[in-house]
Amino acid sequence: MNILITGCAGFIGFHLSKKILQDSNHKVLGIDNLNNYYSTKIKKDRLIQLKKHKKFYFKKVDISNYDELRKIFLKNKVNVIFNFAAQAGVRYSLVNPDSYIKSNLKGFLNLLELAKINRTKLIYASSSSVYGEQKKFPVLEKYSGVQKNLYASTKLMNEKLANIYHQNFKIPLIGLRFFTVYGEWGRPDMMYLKYMDAIKRGKTINLYNFGKHTRDFTYIDDVVEILFKILKIKKKQVFENGIYNICSSNPVNLTNFLDYIEKIYGKKCKIKKLPKQKIEILKTHGSNSKIKNLVKKYKFISYKIGLKNTIKWFKNYYR
Ligand SMILES: NC(=O)c1ccc[n+]([C@@H]2O[C@H](COP(=O)([O-])OP(=O)(O)OC[C@H]3O[C@@H](n4cnc5c(N)ncnc54)[C@H](O)[C@@H]3O)[C@@H](O)[C@H]2O)c1
Numbered sequence: 453m454n455i456l457i458t459g460c461a462g463f464i465g466f467h468l469s470k471k472i473l474q475d476s477n478h479k480v481l482g483i484d485n486l487n488n489y490y491s492t493k494i495k496k497d498r499l500i501q502l503k504k505h506k507k508f509y510f511k512k513v514d515i516s517n518y519d520e521l522r523k524i525f526l527k528n529k530v531n532v533i534f535n536f537a538a539q540a541g542v543r544y545s546l547v548n549p550d551s552y553i554k555s556n557l558k559g560f561l562n563l564l565e566l567a568k569i570n571r572t573k574l575i576y577a578s579s580s581s582v583y584g585e586q587k588k589f590p591v592l593e594k595y596s597g598v599q600k601n602l603y604a605s606t607k608l609m610n611e612k613l614a615n616i617y618h619q620n621f622k623i624p625l626i627g628l629r630f631f632t633v634y635g636e637w638g639r640p641d642m643m644y645l646k647y648m649d650a651i652k653r654g655k656t657i658n659l660y661n662f663g664k665h666t667r668d669f670t671y672i673d674d675v676v677e678i679l680f681k682i683l684k685i686k687k688k689q690v691f692e693n694g695i696y697n698i699c700s701s702n703p704v705n706l707t708n709f710l711d712y713i714e715k716i717y718g719k720k721c722k723i724k725k726l727p728k729q730k731i732e733i734l735k736t737h738g739s740n741s742k743i744k745n746l747v748k749k750y751k752f753i754s755y756k757i758g759l760k761n762t763i764k765w766f767k768n769y770y771r
Pocket residue numbers: 458459460461462463464465483484485486487495513514515516535536537538539540541554555559577578579580629630631632633634639
């Protein structure tokens with residue numbers, strides 16, 4: 453098969469590309485615009501890893517450019533699309549709202565239009581942020597919420613657009629609501645890596661809401677294993693724009709998570725505790741019964757093991 457992975461130089465896209473190239477005979481067509489929302493160095497280093505594989509092809513393209521996308525899509529007879537290209541991050545939506553509209557809305561619409569040509573399977577990234585603030589946990593996919601920031605609104609809009617394209621054009625679709633994914637080669641803008649960086653440099657880090665957030669941290673290896681299982685699903689009925697939580701369903705208090713980083717790192721972090729920001733969510737805790745049902749039994753890795761692996765990678769990569 454020929455698999456198109458958008459955002460292949462990003463955290464999740466990179467790991468899935470690597471997994472497919474290592475464990476199957478499929479060809480991976482990776483695209484990414486290599487934007488500088490965070491260090492382009494780590495994006496280029498991820499690509500160096502992928503380019504070691506013979507069946508990996510990379511093209512620097514922006515998913516908001518439909519003509520370019522269409523050329524690649526038709527030339528390579530794509531069988532499956534995974535969409536990870538997006539403007540991620542919650543706080544950055546206050547700084548650069550345009551990038552969310554361009555990548556998350558226009559870009560996603562372009563991918564739906566592409567998928568329409570041959571009714572190509574499209575598996576796309578949504579986010580736990582669509583739930584907004586909830587009171588009842590674990591959160592089921594059928595719950596609705598009030599989105600608290602532009603990022604979350606664009607992700608919900610993706611699910612709605614996907615629904616319309618599924619109904620009107622019978623495109624096979626699956627939407628995945630990822631909950632705080634962490635791990636090796638992770639995004640430097642995320643708290644756990646900022647924290648390790650602050651420890652390394654002896655810098656002071658801002659900790660909002662006095663560190664009282666709770667997150668359903670989900671290890672990258674689990675995410676990739678699940679995505680790989682989804683890739684193998686043949687049953688057409690599964691691709692009816694079902695929405696699935698991708699989470700370990702094991703919420704951890706941020707302070708405990710950060711304490712564990714200090715313990716394994718072997719060094720304390722200097723912290724400045726600050727009040728909560730308006731656009732942030734206090735707690736995430738998803739139910740993973742639906743996805744476990746789909747991929748048949750799955751045991752998630754504990755955050756202690758995931759963090760140990762991540763710290764080992766961090767110390768080696770940022771020597
Ligand atoms: N990591 C998480 O915890 C998490 C949680 C919920 C949802 N998600 C979603 O999962 C997806 C992947 O997240 P990630 O953590 O790997 O993020 P990431 O920022 O590391 O990866 C996204 C990649 O897409 C590329 N990109 C962005 N806009 C593009 C465009 N217009 N055209 C082409 N390439 C573009 C970026 O350069 C980047 O390499 C995103 O859709 C994100 O919103 C991630």
